[in-house]
Amino acid sequence: xxxxxxxxxxxxxxxxxxxxxxxxxxxxxxRLAESMEYSLAAGGKRLRPLxxxxxxxxxxxxxxxxxxxxxxxxxxxxxxxxxxxLPAMDDDGLRRGRPTNHKVYGEALAILAGDALLTDAFxxxxxxxxxxxxKPEYVMAAARIMARRAGAGGMVSGQAADLEAEGFLRGTxxxxxxxxxxxxxxxxxxxxxxxLITAAVEMGAALAGAPGKDFNALSGFxxxxxxxxxxxxxILDVVGDKKKLGKSGSDARNxxxxxxxxxxxQGARRxxxxxxxxxxxxxxxxxxxxxxxxxxxxxxxxxxxREN
Amino acid sequence: xxxxxxxxxxxxxxxxxxxxxxxxxxxxxxRLAESMEYSLAAGGKRLRPLxxxxxxxxxxxxxxxxxxxxxxxxxxxxxxxxxxxLPAMDDDGLRRGRPTNHKVYGEALAILAGDALLTDAFxxxxxxxxxxxxKPEYVMAAARIMARRAGAGGMVSGQAADLEAEGFLRGTxxxxxxxxxxxxxxxxxxxxxxxLITAAVEMGAALAGAPGKDFNALSGFxxxxxxxxxxxxxILDVVGDKKKLGKSGSDARNxxxxxxxxxxxQGARRxxxxxxxxxxxxxxxxxxxxxxxxxxxxxxxxxxxREN
Numbered sequence: 001x002x003x004x005x006x007x008x009x010x011x012x013x014x015x016x017x018x019x020x021x022x023x024x025x026x027x028x029x030x031r032l033a034e035s036m037e038y039s040l041a042a043g044g045k046r047l048r049p050l051x052x053x054x055x056x057x058x059x060x061x062x063x064x065x066x067x068x069x070x071x072x073x074x075x076x077x078x079x080x081x082x083x084x085x086l087p088a089m090d091d092d093g094l095r096r097g098r099p100t101n102h103k104v105y106g107e108a109l110a111i112l113a114g115d116a117l118l119t120d121a122f123x124x125x126x127x128x129x130x131x132x133x134x135k136p137e138y139v140m141a142a143a144r145i146m147a148r149r150a151g152a153g154g155m156v157s158g159q160a161a162d163l164e165a166e167g168f169l170r171g172t173x174x175x176x177x178x179x180x181x182x183x184x185x186x187x188x189x190x191x192x193x194x195x196l197i198t199a200a201v202e203m204g205a206a207l208a209g210a211p212g213k214d215f216n217a218l219s220g221f222x223x224x225x226x227x228x229x230x231x232x233x234x235i236l237d238v239v240g241d242k243k244k245l246g247k248s249g250s251d252a253r254n255x256x257x258x259x260x261x262x263x264x265x266q267g268a269r270r271x272x273x274x275x276x277x278x279x280x281x282x283x284x285x286x287x288x289x290x291x292x293x294x295x296x297x298x299x300x301x302x303x304x305x306r307e308n
Numbered sequence: 309x310x311x312x313x314x315x316x317x318x319x320x321x322x323x324x325x326x327x328x329x330x331x332x333x334x335x336x337x338x339r340l341a342e343s344m345e346y347s348l349a350a351g352g353k354r355l356r357p358l359x360x361x362x363x364x365x366x367x368x369x370x371x372x373x374x375x376x377x378x379x380x381x382x383x384x385x386x387x388x389x390x391x392x393x394l395p396a397m398d399d400d401g402l403r404r405g406r407p408t409n410h411k412v413y414g415e416a417l418a419i420l421a422g423d424a425l426l427t428d429a430f431x432x433x434x435x436x437x438x439x440x441x442x443k444p445e446y447v448m449a450a451a452r453i454m455a456r457r458a459g460a461g462g463m464v465s466g467q468a469a470d471l472e473a474e475g476f477l478r479g480t481x482x483x484x485x486x487x488x489x490x491x492x493x494x495x496x497x498x499x500x501x502x503x504l505i506t507a508a509v510e511m512g513a514a515l516a517g518a519p520g521k522d523f524n525a526l527s528g529f530x531x532x533x534x535x536x537x538x539x540x541x542x543i544l545d546v547v548g549d550k551k552k553l554g555k556s557g558s559d560a561r562n563x564x565x566x567x568x569x570x571x572x573x574q575g576a577r578r579x580x581x582x583x584x585x586x587x588x589x590x591x592x593x594x595x596x597x598x599x600x601x602x603x604x605x606x607x608x609x610x611x612x613x614r615e616n
Contacts, residue, residue: 022460025459025460025461026461027461027462027465027499028460028461028465029460029464029465029468029469029472029499031468031472032460032464032465032468033460036460079423083419083420083423086419087396088395088396088414088415088416088419089416089419106396107396108396108397108471109468109471111391111394111396111397111419112391112464112467112468112471114423115387115391115422115423115426115464116459116460116464116465118423118426118427119426119455119458119459119460119464120455120459120460120461122430122451122452122454122455122459123452123455123456123459123461126448126451126452126455127452127455127456136444136445136448137444139448140434140444140447140448140451143430143434143448143451144430144431144434144435146430147427147428147430147431147434147435148431148435150427151333151424151427151428151430151431152330152333152336152337152340152341152344152424152427152428153333153334153335153336153428153431154335156337156340156420156423156424156427157335157336157337157340157424159420160337160339160340160417160420161337163416163417163420164337164339191335191337
């Protein structure tokens with residue numbers, strides 16, 4: 001199995017399916033639909049669909065079977081970015097080199113585009129016609145996972161905690177504040193990042209009707225992978241920018257709470273390494289096809305070492 | 309059947325169930341949860357849960373059976389109000405006499421509270437334990453309806469068109485512009501208001517496993533009721549304020565597109581009357597228990613004559 005080709009094929013499938021998904025929402029306001037498509041087309045790694053497809057394939061199906069579900073989760077991810085970039089939130093003008101949604105369509109339509117992407121993720125997931133092997137109760141389980149992991153018990157609470165953490169590092173970092181910072185940070189990473197990545201592997205397993213034991217092992221893999229991915233991101237913000245720009249990253253400039261700012265780059269890298277180890281250990285407990293498992297392993301290694 | 313008691317009991321059931329719904333979202337960020345509960349507790353008529361329960365009861369069940377679904381739709385309605393009040397949208401500081409969510413919790417948390425209410429409406433609908441008579445496929449059908457009617461094919465597009473209509477009445481109202489205005493307005497009302505009211509009756513019917521013929525008749529009832537409700541709202545904005553304040557309503561002041569501004573109060577009232585007639589005709593085509601049907605009829609009459 002050629003891992004790079006596997007990853008590229010997964011992204012290409014989602015890239016080509018997403019525009020049709022929005023066009024399938026009949027009666028949609030044209031400019032709203034355009035704004036939704038604009039952000040869906042922004043590309044990115046399509047990590048969540050990739051993880052969902054590989055997790056599903058472990059149990060014998062083909063990732064193409066669950067393409068609507070993969071698109072649905074990517075819609076949830078995209079909505080979270082559109083809202084996160086809003087002036088009232090992170091106030092970002094650029095994402096992946098393109099103007100953010102509200103810069104192009106205005107704040108009001110960006111809010112609505114995010115709302116619609118989130119809502120219609122459920123339309124897409126629940127209305128698709130799946131192959132017979134994917135039973136309705138599997139689809140319902142997947143929808144439950146998506147809602148729980150994305151809602152107040154998951155991702156949105158990570159965003160809320162992130163707001164709370166703004167400016168945390170202004171002032172002296174006493175040992176007590178460092179402890180409180182690590183606590184807050186692990187809550188943020190768990191919910192803001194790991195929950196949706198966990199949802200991806202859980203949904204793949206649920207759609208395959210995977211045994212509980214394998215579902216749980218994959219869930220543990222997703223959680224540690226998500227945490228590792230986010231710590232690597234924190235490190236990149238310091239090291240990546242330093243190399244390229246000769247100065248510290250934007251999170252550091254904003255005195256934002258990150259593992260790198262609390263533990264230093266070396267300490268953060270050690271944490272990420274431990275997360276990777278736990279992710280791979282959990283993955284080894286999953287029984288099933290070795291090819292897709294090798295893909296998941298490669299993705300985890302990549303998340304740890306990534307440079308963008 | 310005492311209609312007033314029926315309506316009050318329905319509202320009381322939802323009012324008492326909603327706080328527990330948020331508390332059931334384990335791991336939620338405390339301030340986010342507080343912000344969600346704040347807007348859920350704002351009260352209101354609980355019209356959508358009432359309609360869902362009565363529609364369900366037509367087919368022999370008790371509204372209490374589907375309380376989680378009724379709460380879910382009320383969460384969707386509440387999220388739409390929280391986002392609609394945002395500074396980037398209608399910029400409203402008060403709703404039902406209380407400060408709006410963003411006035412109390414700030415814009416960022418209000419956006420997130422809306423996002424979480426919407427997402428967890430699906431958590432609540434899909435995760436609840438229902439009586440055996442409510443089959444999993446009925447719940448899935450209800451979730452599909454909720455997503456479609458609330459998404460880009462429904463409510464959110466109504467909001468988007470509403471943005472487009474702002475300031476429509478500045479400038480001369482030629483016959484061509486009046487026609488365009490009526491077209492735009494019927495799109496707005498259909499999606500912004502009628503879609504979620506239609507969802508309420510459709511979800512009630514779906515959760516009862518109602519026959520297709522009755523489902524469609526109820527759906528037509530919901531649509532005309534929703535339109536009538538909104539036209540009555542437009543009229544109230546002119547007449548209600550005039551009586552109380554001795555001046556025209558806020559929509560009229562804002563040169564907002566309404567039936568009253570396009571057709572005059574008399575013309576709008578005639579339209580509303582025709583909608584009510586069509587709603588009741590559609591309702592008569594539904595077979596099933598007369599009590600709940602009488603309740604739906606009374607609600608429609610109330611929507612037409614309402615004074616608040």
